[in-house]
Amino acid sequence: MNWETVIGLEIHAQLATKSKIFSGSATAYGAAPNAQANLVDLGYPGVLPVLNGEAVRMAVSFGLAVNAQVAPRSVFARKNYFYPDLPKGYQISQYELPVVGRGSLEIVLEDGTRKRIGITRAHLEEDAGKSLHEGVAGASAIDLNRAGTPLIEIVSEPDMRSAKEAVAYMKKVHTLVRYLGICDGNMQEGSFRCDANVSVRPKGSDKFGTRAEIKNLNSFRFVEKAINFEVARQIDLLESGGKVVQETRLYDPDKGETRSMRSKEEANDYRYFPDPDLLPLEIDGAFLDAVRATLPELPDAKAARFAHEYGLSEYDAGVLTASRELAAYYEEVVRRLGGEPKLAANWVSGDLAAFLNRDNLEIDASRVGPAQLAGLVGRIADQTISGKIAKDVFEAMWVSGRDADAIIAEKGLRQITDTGAIERAIDEVMARNPGQLAEYRAGKDKLFGFFVGQTMKATQGKANPAQLNELLRKKLTGP
Amino acid sequence: MSSPLHARGLAALAAGLAKREFSSVELTRHLLGRLEAAQPQLNAMISITGEAALAAAARADGAIAGGKAGPLTGLPIVHKDIFCTEGVRTSCGSRMLDNFVSPYDATVVAKLKAAGTVMLGKTNMDEFAMGSSNETSWYGPVKNPWNTAMVPGGSSGGSAAAVAARLAPAATATDTGGSIRQPAALSGVTGLKPTYGRVSRYGMIAFASSLDQAGVIAASAEDCALLLGAMAGFDPRDSTSVDAPVPDYVAGLAAPTKGLRVGIVKEFFDQGLDAQNEQQLRATFEVFRKLGATLVDVSLPNVGLSVPTYYVVAPAECSSNLARFDGVRFGHRCENPQDLLDLYRRSRGEGFGAEVKRRIMTGTYVLSAGYYDAYYLKAQQVRQLISADFARVFERVDVLAGPTSPTPAFALGAKTADPVTMYLNDIYTIGANLAGVPALSVPCGFVNDLPVGLQLIGPHFSEAKLLAAAHAFQRETDWHTRTPGAWQ
Numbered sequence: 001m002n003w004e005t006v007i008g009l010e011i012h013a014q015l016a017t018k019s020k021i022f023s024g025s026a027t028a029y030g031a032a033p034n035a036q037a038n039l040v041d042l043g044y045p046g047v048l049p050v051l052n053g054e055a056v057r058m059a060v061s062f063g064l065a066v067n068a069q070v071a072p073r074s075v076f077a078r079k080n081y082f083y084p085d086l087p088k089g090y091q092i093s094q095y096e097l098p099v100v101g102r103g104s105l106e107i108v109l110e111d112g113t114r115k116r117i118g119i120t121r122a123h124l125e126e127d128a129g130k131s132l133h134e135g136v137a138g139a140s141a142i143d144l145n146r147a148g149t150p151l152i153e154i155v156s157e158p159d160m161r162s163a164k165e166a167v168a169y170m171k172k173v174h175t176l177v178r179y180l181g182i183c184d185g186n187m188q189e190g191s192f193r194c195d196a197n198v199s200v201r202p203k204g205s206d207k208f209g210t211r212a213e214i215k216n217l218n219s220f221r222f223v224e225k226a227i228n229f230e231v232a233r234q235i236d237l238l239e240s241g242g243k244v245v246q247e248t249r250l251y252d253p254d255k256g257e258t259r260s261m262r263s264k265e266e267a268n269d270y271r272y273f274p275d276p277d278l279l280p281l282e283i284d285g286a287f288l289d290a291v292r293a294t295l296p297e298l299p300d301a302k303a304a305r306f307a308h309e310y311g312l313s314e315y316d317a318g319v320l321t322a323s324r325e326l327a328a329y330y331e332e333v334v335r336r337l338g339g340e341p342k343l344a345a346n347w348v349s350g351d352l353a354a355f356l357n358r359d360n361l362e363i364d365a366s367r368v369g370p371a372q373l374a375g376l377v378g379r380i381a382d383q384t385i386s387g388k389i390a391k392d393v394f395e396a397m398w399v400s401g402r403d404a405d406a407i408i409a410e411k412g413l414r415q416i417t418d419t420g421a422i423e424r425a426i427d428e429v430m431a432r433n434p435g436q437l438a439e440y441r442a443g444k445d446k447l448f449g450f451f452v453g454q455t456m457k458a459t460q461g462k463a464n465p466a467q468l469n470e471l472l473r474k475k476l477t478g479p
Numbered sequence: 480m481s482s483p484l485h486a487r488g489l490a491a492l493a494a495g496l497a498k499r500e501f502s503s504v505e506l507t508r509h510l511l512g513r514l515e516a517a518q519p520q521l522n523a524m525i526s527i528t529g530e531a532a533l534a535a536a537a538r539a540d541g542a543i544a545g546g547k548a549g550p551l552t553g554l555p556i557v558h559k560d561i562f563c564t565e566g567v568r569t570s571c572g573s574r575m576l577d578n579f580v581s582p583y584d585a586t587v588v589a590k591l592k593a594a595g596t597v598m599l600g601k602t603n604m605d606e607f608a609m610g611s612s613n614e615t616s617w618y619g620p621v622k623n624p625w626n627t628a629m630v631p632g633g634s635s636g637g638s639a640a641a642v643a644a645r646l647a648p649a650a651t652a653t654d655t656g657g658s659i660r661q662p663a664a665l666s667g668v669t670g671l672k673p674t675y676g677r678v679s680r681y682g683m684i685a686f687a688s689s690l691d692q693a694g695v696i697a698a699s700a701e702d703c704a705l706l707l708g709a710m711a712g713f714d715p716r717d718s719t720s721v722d723a724p725v726p727d728y729v730a731g732l733a734a735p736t737k738g739l740r741v742g743i744v745k746e747f748f749d750q751g752l753d754a755q756n757e758q759q760l761r762a763t764f765e766v767f768r769k770l771g772a773t774l775v776d777v778s779l780p781n782v783g784l785s786v787p788t789y790y791v792v793a794p795a796e797c798s799s800n801l802a803r804f805d806g807v808r809f810g811h812r813c814e815n816p817q818d819l820l821d822l823y824r825r826s827r828g829e830g831f832g833a834e835v836k837r838r839i840m841t842g843t844y845v846l847s848a849g850y851y852d853a854y855y856l857k858a859q860q861v862r863q864l865i866s867a868d869f870a871r872v873f874e875r876v877d878v879l880a881g882p883t884s885p886t887p888a889f890a891l892g893a894k895t896a897d898p899v900t901m902y903l904n905d906i907y908t909i910g911a912n913l914a915g916v917p918a919l920s921v922p923c924g925f926v927n928d929l930p931v932g933l934q935l936i937g938p939h940f941s942e943a944k945l946l947a948a949a950h951a952f953q954r955e956t957d958w959h960t961r962t963p964g965a966w967q
Contacts, residue, residue, distance in 0.1 A: 039582065039583060042808055043803040043808070044581075044582070044583075044803075044808075044809065045563065045569065045571070045576065045579065045581070045684045045685075045803070045804075045809070045810075046562075046563045046569075046581075046585055046681065046682040046683055046684045046685070047681070047682070048680060048681050048716060048717050048718065048719075049718070050715065050716060050717075050718050051718065078799050080798075080799050080802060080846070082802065082805060082823055084805070084807050084819065087803060087807075087808065088802065088803045089799070089801075089802020089803050089805060090799050090802060140819075142807070269847055269848045271798075271799070271843065271846035271847060271848075271851075272846075273795060273796075273799070273846055273851070273855060276687075276688035276689035276719070276796055277685075277688050277718065277719065278718050278719075279718055279719065
């Protein structure tokens, strides 16, 4: 049978507020255990939560960015369950009335087609603390630094049909929250993670299959692998006459498999009810307008502008707008060059990206700044050096931190455009290789490349390639 | 001719301190002596903080001498043990918090401290404020100063008894379903539950967050006005506190009663009310008529649903509010837990008493999947109806008058076997909590040598009006000045 995969994601994005969602404690990562937990975070008797307005602003900006309905009135609820890293015995979340309602965003598939993914809702909630089961003999330790950190949980419609689509969607949300400046997107530290709801059904069926929820996936790679494993597991199960049970599963990255955590029957009854300590969250048009006014140019709009303004392909525009910082870097290069947007795009998404990737650096930490890269690209554009030489110059810039011009001058890499000099070099090469010359003239066209290579070598690669080609063709053909 | 210090109210004591008739240290020492002496008979206190009280009194005397005194400087008070007090055990009447020394002051405590009051100690109460007789306290029941075989009412039984026996001129208290007004009535003192949101709940250990409200118990409406002024106001740490200016309640006491429209709630005079109690109340209404008030018969058609509504909403909130007492970070922790579940089960099983457990169970049940709509949601809908009844009736009258409690104080142990009988004690008080409106109880007579109370209920933020009406009544009557023989 042919099977169709159905995937919905619940993404948890930690909001980049300075303080927690209901207390004044700092949210910085990596502090000593419990150094950032005050009485409210510890759930002391008598303390009360007070909503952080900045967290609201951030959630609303997300809602606006995905063209969602922002609720004029939303309600915080208590999700009740016992766990040592949940100090109050309940998590404050939004249940029936979330702050962000229905919206959507668009992903681009590998074949270039676009697909709209529905967003069901996004709600504000507080994170729990951490239980540490190592390091304390005979006991577990609790670190409540993370308890009360603001999150938005972004729930998608079950609109994705493959692990690749799920990853594309998750990346899109990742890009968006970083553009908005509402989440640092750091997946290793858990600032951006997701649960995947996965089911399969016979192709053509309009009923959903029974789903499994894979919890806490914190890398794009894990999302893809976990979903693919889970899909295969479910299909195997169904094809061998078994049944998928609704359950929560965990992905084990070491073994590359998912395994059962708890079944629906064992699931908690969270006994949600409106939190009487917090008033309903009311958002008016003026607030929406104020947030809207602060929104940056969003990735889709920026990519469209890049394609139009700089004449880039949709693909290149997409690559260059993957992050706000990268896009800003590119625009700075173009601005300094005063043109050459395509050449600049090739360099930013080509050599620069490769070096950043190799050294595992973010664009902000690039060893070659936009002014320096513009200096290099300018020398290609004005034909001072060839594109090939430029690659060597770029590497030297990356290592030394020096400007392109200094390296070109020092190493004498200036391109040879003097026709006489190139002709002399060609003459020498022809004189040294009479046999090949004869064969070429006898019709062995392939040898043209040999002569190009030899002449380039003779000029230490500095000959202007276009001139060299033209002169060589003329000379080889003979007088 | 001067009366003993303990027989004077806050306002009189403030005047005495200002005139240097006595010092705060003298006053404090006198009352500490009475508190200690009364403890074996009344058990009104959970903690008596003598040393800290004398130090605070000495500071207050310094402020008075330096001309830096405010209206409350040097006045001794007691706090219900539900309010967190920094460096002092805050037990909430429970074994669960017997070892809990709060690291911070509740906003009410901090405000009254800043106003210069002297805390003498923490008063006994029903465990986590769940009870109407003060018999659920881990520290044992409080006895009614009028007859120690009787309960003082609850949950603020310690606060009411301490004021009734003139061990302290005033006490803080809290009221979730009647916990200020009912013990005030049964102990013969004046108690005010303000509008929900009038006084900060920060640092007040939560029972049912949407109903809990801090207030005062004192010998007179005038003293309640004095203390409330210093407690009330918006608190940025309590999102449900209301950002509205605090009127001068003391100045407001002079407001005339002439033309006051007093609503007599038909539903409060049905079969549940003790006949002699009703007689006292009818006589009381005549006092108001004499003062120029108009009596109007009114109806609150849904108020009869108050008790069942309350006993869904309050336990639901309590089941969640009390989840934090898990033996992990503070409070009672069982010996040698085998694992996490054992830690939870035994810590909570040992730490909580029977009534608290009953309400946690009830609340957990009404919030459970499949029952939520039938119980919790339904109760919230009925709550809206009850609130609407109050809103409607306050279009016609300024205040409502009626009984605080169906009967005078009952015997210790008389109602402990049947929780529903106990719950019915709050039949007249719960409505105000559900609607969030202010209400007070003033002594209005005696039945079988036990005090009974008149309850006045007003619209939101009408504390000044309620206090003025009560004050006018207390100028015409002397019920509030009567003290139990043994404690004069």
